[in-house]
Amino acid sequence: MTASPTTPAGAAAGRPPGILISALRRRGQERFSGTLRLDGNPGGTVTMRDGLIVAAATPAAPGPESLLLRSGRIAETEWSRAFAAAAPEGRLPDELVERGLLGEVGVEVLARTAVVDALFAMALTGVHTCTVESTDAGGPGPLVPVEPGLETDRLLREITRRLEVADGWRVLDLTVRSRPWVVRDEPDQIVDGARREVLGRVNGRRTPRDIAFTLGRGLFPVMSDLAILLQDGFISLTEASAPPPAPPAHPVTPRPRPVQLDASELPRRYRNGNAPTA
Structure with missing residues:
Protein backbone atom coordinates (compact mmCIF):
# COMPACT_ATOMS: atom_id res chain seq x y z
CA MET A 1 0.00 0.00 0.00
CA THR A 2 1.34 3.43 -0.89
CA ALA A 3 0.77 6.71 0.86
CA SER A 4 -2.02 8.93 -0.36
CA PRO A 5 -1.12 12.36 -1.85
CA THR A 6 -2.14 13.99 1.44
CA THR A 7 -0.10 11.65 3.64
CA PRO A 8 3.16 13.15 4.96
CA ALA A 9 6.39 11.66 3.68
CA GLY A 10 7.34 8.50 5.55
CA ALA A 11 3.81 7.91 6.85
CA ALA A 12 2.86 5.09 4.48
CA ALA A 13 0.75 2.43 6.14
CA GLY A 14 3.18 -0.25 4.95
CA ARG A 15 6.26 1.06 6.76
CA PRO A 16 8.11 -1.43 9.00
CA PRO A 17 6.57 -1.64 12.49
CA GLY A 18 8.60 -0.56 15.51
CA ILE A 19 9.61 -2.82 18.37
CA LEU A 20 6.62 -1.70 20.47
CA ILE A 21 4.05 -2.47 17.80
CA SER A 22 5.68 -5.79 16.92
CA ALA A 23 5.80 -6.85 20.57
CA LEU A 24 2.18 -5.95 21.22
CA ARG A 25 0.96 -7.69 18.08
CA ARG A 26 2.87 -10.87 18.95
CA ARG A 27 1.72 -10.96 22.58
CA GLY A 28 -1.85 -10.31 21.55
CA GLN A 29 -1.77 -13.31 19.21
CA GLU A 30 -0.29 -15.43 22.00
CA ARG A 31 -3.03 -14.30 24.42
CA PHE A 32 -0.30 -13.24 26.82
CA SER A 33 -0.99 -12.28 30.44
CA GLY A 34 1.61 -10.24 32.30
CA THR A 35 3.69 -7.10 31.94
CA LEU A 36 5.91 -5.92 29.09
CA ARG A 37 8.77 -3.71 30.30
CA LEU A 38 9.89 -1.52 27.45
CA ASP A 39 13.31 0.07 27.45
CA GLY A 40 13.40 3.32 25.54
CA ASN A 41 13.67 7.05 25.91
CA PRO A 42 12.03 6.97 28.40
CA GLY A 43 10.18 3.67 27.78
CA GLY A 44 7.44 2.34 30.06
CA THR A 45 5.24 -0.68 30.79
CA VAL A 46 2.23 -2.41 29.23
CA THR A 47 -0.04 -4.74 31.22
CA MET A 48 -1.93 -7.44 29.32
CA ARG A 49 -4.54 -10.03 30.24
CA ASP A 50 -5.40 -12.89 27.85
CA GLY A 51 -3.96 -10.89 24.96
CA LEU A 52 -5.92 -7.74 25.82
CA ILE A 53 -4.21 -4.51 26.91
CA VAL A 54 -5.52 -3.33 30.26
CA ALA A 55 -2.99 -0.61 31.15
CA ALA A 56 0.07 1.28 29.88
CA ALA A 57 2.30 3.79 31.62
CA THR A 58 5.29 5.93 30.66
CA PRO A 59 7.03 9.04 32.02
CA ALA A 60 6.52 10.56 28.55
CA ALA A 61 2.75 11.03 28.99
CA PRO A 62 0.37 11.80 31.89
CA GLY A 63 -1.24 8.81 33.59
CA PRO A 64 -4.71 8.64 35.19
CA GLU A 65 -3.63 10.50 38.33
CA SER A 66 -2.14 13.43 36.42
CA LEU A 67 -5.07 13.53 33.99
CA LEU A 68 -7.49 13.90 36.90
CA LEU A 69 -5.56 16.14 39.29
CA ARG A 70 -3.78 18.54 36.91
CA SER A 71 -6.98 19.11 34.95
CA GLY A 72 -8.84 19.96 38.14
CA ARG A 73 -11.48 17.25 37.67
CA ILE A 74 -10.73 15.87 41.14
CA ALA A 75 -9.26 17.69 44.12
CA GLU A 76 -6.00 16.30 45.42
CA THR A 77 -7.45 15.71 48.89
CA GLU A 78 -10.32 13.64 47.45
CA TRP A 79 -7.92 11.59 45.34
CA SER A 80 -5.65 10.96 48.33
CA ARG A 81 -8.56 9.70 50.44
CA ALA A 82 -9.83 7.40 47.72
CA PHE A 83 -6.32 6.16 47.01
CA ALA A 84 -5.58 5.36 50.64
CA ALA A 85 -8.90 3.55 51.08
CA ALA A 86 -8.86 1.41 47.94
CA ALA A 87 -5.57 1.33 46.03
CA PRO A 88 -3.88 -1.34 48.19
CA GLU A 89 -6.75 -3.74 47.43
CA GLY A 90 -6.81 -2.84 43.74
CA ARG A 91 -10.29 -1.32 43.79
CA LEU A 92 -9.54 2.35 43.17
CA PRO A 93 -11.92 2.68 40.17
CA ASP A 94 -14.85 1.39 42.29
CA GLU A 95 -13.92 3.77 45.09
CA LEU A 96 -13.89 6.76 42.73
CA VAL A 97 -17.41 5.84 41.59
CA GLU A 98 -18.71 5.17 45.11
CA ARG A 99 -17.45 8.54 46.31
CA GLY A 100 -19.13 10.28 43.38
CA LEU A 101 -15.84 11.58 42.02
CA LEU A 102 -16.30 9.87 38.65
CA GLY A 103 -19.05 7.94 36.95
CA GLU A 104 -18.53 4.46 35.54
CA VAL A 105 -18.32 5.87 32.02
CA GLY A 106 -15.85 8.50 33.24
CA VAL A 107 -13.60 5.81 34.69
CA GLU A 108 -13.69 3.87 31.43
CA VAL A 109 -12.88 6.95 29.33
CA LEU A 110 -10.05 7.90 31.69
CA ALA A 111 -8.48 4.44 31.54
CA ARG A 112 -8.74 4.17 27.75
CA THR A 113 -7.36 7.68 27.25
CA ALA A 114 -4.33 6.96 29.44
CA VAL A 115 -3.58 3.67 27.66
CA VAL A 116 -3.79 5.02 24.11
CA ASP A 117 -1.78 8.13 24.92
CA ALA A 118 0.94 6.19 26.75
CA LEU A 119 1.36 3.76 23.85
CA PHE A 120 1.51 6.63 21.38
CA ALA A 121 4.14 8.41 23.48
CA MET A 122 6.31 5.29 23.72
CA ALA A 123 6.01 4.57 20.00
CA LEU A 124 6.87 8.19 19.20
CA THR A 125 9.92 8.42 21.49
CA GLY A 126 11.16 4.95 20.56
CA VAL A 127 11.51 1.55 22.24
CA HIS A 128 14.82 -0.38 22.10
CA THR A 129 14.09 -3.64 23.92
CA CYS A 130 11.13 -5.49 25.44
CA THR A 131 11.32 -7.68 28.56
CA VAL A 132 8.45 -10.01 29.47
CA GLU A 133 7.24 -10.59 33.03
CA SER A 134 4.50 -13.12 33.68
CA THR A 135 1.68 -12.60 36.15
CA ASP A 136 3.64 -14.75 38.62
CA ALA A 137 6.13 -11.91 39.09
CA GLY A 138 3.75 -10.27 41.57
CA GLY A 139 3.73 -6.57 42.41
CA PRO A 140 0.87 -4.06 42.44
CA GLY A 141 -1.47 -3.95 39.49
CA PRO A 142 -2.41 -0.84 37.49
CA LEU A 143 -4.35 1.84 39.39
CA VAL A 144 -7.10 2.34 36.80
CA PRO A 145 -7.14 -0.60 34.35
CA VAL A 146 -9.34 -0.90 31.29
CA GLU A 147 -11.99 -3.54 31.87
CA PRO A 148 -12.04 -6.11 30.37
CA GLY A 149 -9.24 -4.77 28.14
CA LEU A 150 -8.56 -3.37 24.66
CA GLU A 151 -8.11 -5.56 21.59
CA THR A 152 -4.52 -5.31 20.44
CA ASP A 153 -5.23 -5.04 16.71
CA ARG A 154 -7.75 -2.22 17.09
CA LEU A 155 -5.46 -0.37 19.46
CA LEU A 156 -2.47 -0.72 17.15
CA ARG A 157 -4.47 0.72 14.26
CA GLU A 158 -5.16 3.82 16.34
CA ILE A 159 -1.49 4.11 17.38
CA THR A 160 -0.41 3.79 13.73
CA ARG A 161 -2.88 6.51 12.73
CA ARG A 162 -1.47 8.84 15.38
CA LEU A 163 2.09 8.14 14.30
CA GLU A 164 1.16 9.06 10.73
CA VAL A 165 -0.22 12.36 12.02
CA ALA A 166 3.00 12.88 14.00
CA ASP A 167 5.01 12.55 10.78
CA GLY A 168 3.50 15.87 9.79
CA TRP A 169 4.77 17.42 13.02
CA ARG A 170 8.29 16.29 12.18
CA VAL A 171 8.00 18.20 8.90
CA LEU A 172 7.38 21.25 11.11
CA ASP A 173 10.35 20.23 13.34
CA LEU A 174 7.91 19.80 16.23
CA THR A 175 9.16 16.96 18.45
CA VAL A 176 8.52 15.77 21.99
CA ARG A 177 11.65 17.67 23.07
CA SER A 178 10.84 20.94 21.28
CA ARG A 179 10.68 24.08 23.41
CA PRO A 180 8.37 26.47 21.54
CA LEU A 237 10.42 26.60 17.49
CA THR A 238 13.39 28.98 17.35
CA GLU A 239 14.35 31.15 20.27
CA ALA A 240 12.66 34.55 20.18
CA SER A 241 15.07 37.44 19.63
CA ALA A 242 15.97 39.31 22.81
CA PRO A 243 14.36 42.77 23.12
CA PRO A 244 16.70 45.78 22.98
CA PRO A 245 17.89 47.04 26.36
CA ALA A 246 15.62 49.63 27.96
CA PRO A 247 16.95 53.23 28.13
CA PRO A 248 18.05 54.43 31.60
CA ALA A 249 15.38 56.02 33.76
CA HIS A 250 17.43 59.23 34.13
CA PRO A 251 19.98 60.71 31.74
CA VAL A 252 23.53 60.05 32.82
CA THR A 253 25.79 63.13 32.98
CA PRO A 254 29.23 62.29 31.62
CA ARG A 255 32.00 62.61 34.16
CA PRO A 256 34.74 65.17 33.29
CA ARG A 257 38.05 63.72 32.30
CA PRO A 258 40.88 64.45 34.74
CA VAL A 259 43.26 67.22 33.70
CA GLN A 260 46.75 65.93 32.91
CA LEU A 261 49.47 68.24 34.30
CA ASP A 262 53.12 68.36 33.45
CA ALA A 263 55.49 67.52 36.31
CA SER A 264 57.01 71.03 36.15
CA GLU A 265 53.59 72.54 36.81
CA LEU A 266 53.02 70.64 40.05
CA PRO A 267 53.64 72.56 43.32
CA ARG A 268 56.89 71.65 45.06
CA ARG A 269 57.15 70.79 48.72
CA TYR A 270 60.17 71.97 50.75
CA ARG A 271 61.65 70.76 54.00
CA ASN A 272 60.33 72.79 57.01
CA GLY A 273 57.93 74.54 54.60
CA ASN A 274 60.60 77.11 53.56
CA ALA A 275 61.49 77.77 49.97
CA PRO A 276 65.18 78.13 49.24
CA THR A 277 66.50 81.70 48.97
CA ALA A 278 67.89 82.98 45.71
Missing part, protein backbone atom coordinates in the same frame (compact mmCIF):
# COMPACT_ATOMS: atom_id res chain seq x y z
CA TRP A 181 8.24 30.22 22.02
CA VAL A 182 5.25 32.56 21.75
CA VAL A 183 5.67 34.99 18.87
CA ARG A 184 2.14 36.42 18.60
CA ASP A 185 0.08 37.70 21.51
CA GLU A 186 -3.44 37.97 20.12
CA PRO A 187 -6.86 38.56 21.75
CA ASP A 188 -8.38 35.47 23.38
CA GLN A 189 -11.19 35.10 20.86
CA ILE A 190 -8.75 34.34 18.03
CA VAL A 191 -7.63 31.06 19.67
CA ASP A 192 -10.20 28.60 21.04
CA GLY A 193 -10.27 27.48 24.67
CA ALA A 194 -8.16 24.31 24.52
CA ARG A 195 -5.46 25.81 22.33
CA ARG A 196 -5.52 29.02 24.35
CA GLU A 197 -4.65 26.97 27.45
CA VAL A 198 -1.76 25.35 25.57
CA LEU A 199 -0.58 28.73 24.27
CA GLY A 200 -0.64 30.08 27.81
CA ARG A 201 1.88 27.41 28.89
CA VAL A 202 4.35 28.05 26.07
CA ASN A 203 7.36 29.91 27.45
CA GLY A 204 10.45 28.70 25.58
CA ARG A 205 11.37 26.26 28.35
CA ARG A 206 8.50 23.75 28.49
CA THR A 207 8.44 20.79 26.12
CA PRO A 208 5.15 19.33 24.77
CA ARG A 209 5.43 16.69 27.49
CA ASP A 210 5.81 19.39 30.15
CA ILE A 211 2.73 21.20 28.86
CA ALA A 212 0.71 17.96 28.81
CA PHE A 213 1.56 17.27 32.46
CA THR A 214 0.90 20.89 33.46
CA LEU A 215 -2.57 20.87 31.91
CA GLY A 216 -3.51 17.26 32.71
CA ARG A 217 -4.08 16.50 29.02
CA GLY A 218 -2.78 13.74 26.79
CA LEU A 219 0.48 14.19 24.88
CA PHE A 220 -1.18 13.59 21.50
CA PRO A 221 -3.86 16.32 21.77
CA VAL A 222 -1.34 18.79 23.21
CA MET A 223 1.08 18.21 20.34
CA SER A 224 -1.81 18.48 17.86
CA ASP A 225 -2.71 21.90 19.29
CA LEU A 226 0.94 22.98 19.22
CA ALA A 227 1.15 21.98 15.54
CA ILE A 228 -1.88 24.15 14.72
CA LEU A 229 -0.50 27.08 16.75
CA LEU A 230 2.80 26.69 14.91
CA GLN A 231 1.16 26.66 11.48
CA ASP A 232 -0.97 29.68 12.39
CA GLY A 233 2.10 31.64 13.45
CA PHE A 234 1.35 31.95 17.15
CA ILE A 235 4.46 30.08 18.28
CA SER A 236 7.95 29.43 16.95
